[in-house]
Amino acid sequence: MRTRILILILLAVVARTVEAEQPPKILNCTQLLAWLTGDVSSSRLAELVRQSGIARLSASDERTLQQAGAKADLIAAIHSSDSAAEDSCPSRLAHASDLSHRGEYEQAEVIVKEMTATDPENAALHFAIGALRLKQGNLEESFDELSTSKDLMPGFPETHNRLACFFYRSDDPDNAIAEARTALSLNPGNAEAYRQLGMGLQANALSDAALNAFQKSLMRDPDNADTYYDLGIALHEKGNDSGAATAYRQAIEQQPDFWEAHNNLAMLLHESRQFDAAIAQFHEAKRLAPHEASIRNNLANTLFDKGDRDGALEEYRALFAEDPDWSYGHDSVAKILMGRHEYAAAVNEWQRAIRQNPTAAEQHRLLGQTLLLLHQQREALRELRIAVELGPDSPANHHFLGTALFEAQRFYSASQEFREAVRIQPTADNHYSLAACLISMGDYENALAELNVAMRLDPAQSVYTERREELMKLMKSKSRRVEIPSHFEGRDGDGLSKERRP
Numbered sequence: 258m259r260t261r262i263l264i265l266i267l268l269a270v271v272a273r274t275v276e277a278e279q280p281p282k283i284l285n286c287t288q289l290l291a292w293l294t295g296d297v298s299s300s301r302l303a304e305l306v307r308q309s310g311i312a313r314l315s316a317s318d319e320r321t322l323q324q325a326g327a328k329a330d331l332i333a334a335i336h337s338s339d340s341a342a343e344d345s346c347p348s349r350l351a352h353a354s355d356l357s358h359r360g361e362y363e364q365a366e367v368i369v370k371e372m373t374a375t376d377p378e379n380a381a382l383h384f385a386i387g388a389l390r391l392k393q394g395n396l397e398e399s400f401d402e403l404s405t406s407k408d409l410m411p412g413f414p415e416t417h418n419r420l421a422c423f424f425y426r427s428d429d430p431d432n433a434i435a436e437a438r439t440a441l442s443l444n445p446g447n448a449e450a451y452r453q454l455g456m457g458l459q460a461n462a463l464s465d466a467a468l469n470a471f472q473k474s475l476m477r478d479p480d481n482a483d484t485y486y487d488l489g490i491a492l493h494e495k496g497n498d499s500g501a502a503t504a505y506r507q508a509i510e511q512q513p514d515f516w517e518a519h520n521n522l523a524m525l526l527h528e529s530r531q532f533d534a535a536i537a538q539f540h541e542a543k544r545l546a547p548h549e550a551s552i553r554n555n556l557a558n559t560l561f562d563k564g565d566r567d568g569a570l571e572e573y574r575a576l577f578a579e580d581p582d583w584s585y586g587h588d589s590v591a592k593i594l595m596g597r598h599e600y601a602a603a604v605n606e607w608q609r610a611i612r613q614n615p616t617a618a619e620q621h622r623l624l625g626q627t628l629l630l631l632h633q634q635r636e637a638l639r640e641l642r643i644a645v646e647l648g649p650d651s652p653a654n655h656h657f658l659g660t661a662l663f664e665a666q667r668f669y670s671a672s673q674e675f676r677e678a679v680r681i682q683p684t685a686d687n688h689y690s691l692a693a694c695l696i697s698m699g700d701y702e703n704a705l706a707e708l709n710v711a712m713r714l715d716p717a718q719s720v721y722t723e724r725r726e727e728l729m730k731l732m733k734s735k736s737r738r739v740e741i742p743s744h745f746e747g748r749d750g751d752g753l754s755k756e757r758r759p
Contacts, residue, residue: 284311286318286346287372290325291381294354294365295388297415299328300478301449306334312344321346325354347372353385362389380410388419396427414440414447421453425460433457448478456487464495482512489521498525516545520552523559532563550580557586566593584613588620591627600630618648626657629664637661645674652682659690668697685715692724701732 289302289311311334314322319332349368356365366389373382387402400423407416421436434457440450455470471488478484489504505522508515523538539556546552557572570593573586591606607624614620625640641658648654659674675691692707708725715721 282309283340283342284309285344286312286314286322287350287376287379288381289322289327289331290346290350290354291369291379291385292415293322293326294350294357294369294385295415295419296357298449298478298481299326299331300480301415301447302327303330303334306331306338310338310340311335312340312342313338314344314346318344318346321348321351325351326358357389357392362392365389366393378409380406380413380416383409384413384416384419391419391423391426394426396423399423412443414444414450417443418447418449418453421450421457425453425456428460430457430460433460446477448474448481448484451477452481452484452487455484455491459487459491459494464491467491468495480511482508482515482518485511486515486518486521489518493521493525498529501525514545516542516549516552519545520555524555527555527559527562532559535559536563548579550576550583553579554583554585558589561589561593566596569593587613588623591623595627600627603627604631616647618644618651618654621647622651622654622657625661629657629661634661634665638665650681652678652684652687655681656687656690659694663690663694663697666697668694672698683710683714685711685718685721688714689721689724692728696728696731701728704728705732 284306289306292302293299314335319327319335322335323332350372353365353368356362356368366386369382369385369389373379373386376382383402383406387399387406390396390399390402400420403416403419403423406413407420410416417436417440421433421440424430424433424436434454437450437454437457440447441454444450451470451474455467455474458464458470459467468488468491471484471491474484475481475488485504485508489501489508492498492504493501502522502525505518505525508518509522512518519538519542523535523542526532526535526538536556536559539552539559542549542552543556553572553576557569557576560566560569560572570590573590576583576586587606587610591603591610594600594603594606604624604627607620607627610620611617611624621640622644625637625644628634628637628640638658638661641654641661644651644654645658655674655678659671659678662668662671662674672691672694675687675694678687679691688707688711692704692711695701695704695707705725705728708721708728711718712721712725
């Protein structure tokens, strides 16, 4: 008897599950328009229409659906339905779908919310609001609406897909994977569920499984630009840049106005030093999304690396004018200004860069170097000490702190910094700088040894030989009065020259 009761309970659970998995009974146009507003694909809606049927629509209603984003496959499925019921398409909801596809999510949401107020039990309308809020980044409000839609229509896989997207964007890939698998359990061939599963797996660093999920999605929906885009990201992270570029190009082929795909393809081209091709893609992305700051930033970076510093500066200045709080690019602008010998302006840019990234040792060092060129010794010393504190393993940081101390005639402290630079990176320039410091301290023997090392490491540098000859003369004179050569010059990796004085 107990076994029989258990079996009956299980059968009841199975019955409820099967009932929940059934697609909606006879669809209507309001549902189709709401789902189109929430970016359910036209091919998926065509599948639902073939499964469930739809109330008969007039030719004008079909045109309304097309204006809302319905494609030929959905219209063909509607024509094949033999339902006797009649329906009409609310034009306001079609307008909301059109607004959503043009990125005007707030205006679209206003319309859908007004319709939901008069039809609060409509799961499709709650789905549309949840999807629109998800696009706007209103995650908590999106979750509430999607949960309501799920409760009203528990067997609709697309709601679980949107919940998977919610969890992915909430940095919760485990729950994203769970929701995607729920969608697949309800509809094993669901392309969007495979896409969401791939995104969750990719976030969990399961790249092979993610690639497999994306490929399964494309097998079922080969025209989905978003899936090609996600596949491109996964392939790039896997190290397959040629495959990633192909995926981005396929995304663009399916959706020519997909600015993110243009942008990512351009970044790949930049990485392979195909600068002109990258710049062309960035310009196309900028045309499609003229107020997207990241595009202009990436374009400026590419122009900078190509060597077009004027073009890069123009893009950066336009970027900062449009988005004053943008946190990247000030260091590049500073380097451009350094090349123009506009040192005071460069200082301002270094300071902005440091305010936005105060623990960047290199930027403190470069600011210190610039201040040295402006003969602002005290400020330069402060920045260079910070650079050494933040980056104690950088030979350049020690080298330029040594340079600032040398110019302040604090020779012993300078020699300690130059010795540290030599220890980390025993280059000819570091040995030469240490020699200059030792000469100022009267330690000729060790200075000569350092010059000899510098000459051995870089025999083509004639200044080392000249300084050695001058030092030899000083040593032979055995005079108490030390006559230091007027200057010792060097050059660092950033192309900033320095002058050392006794």
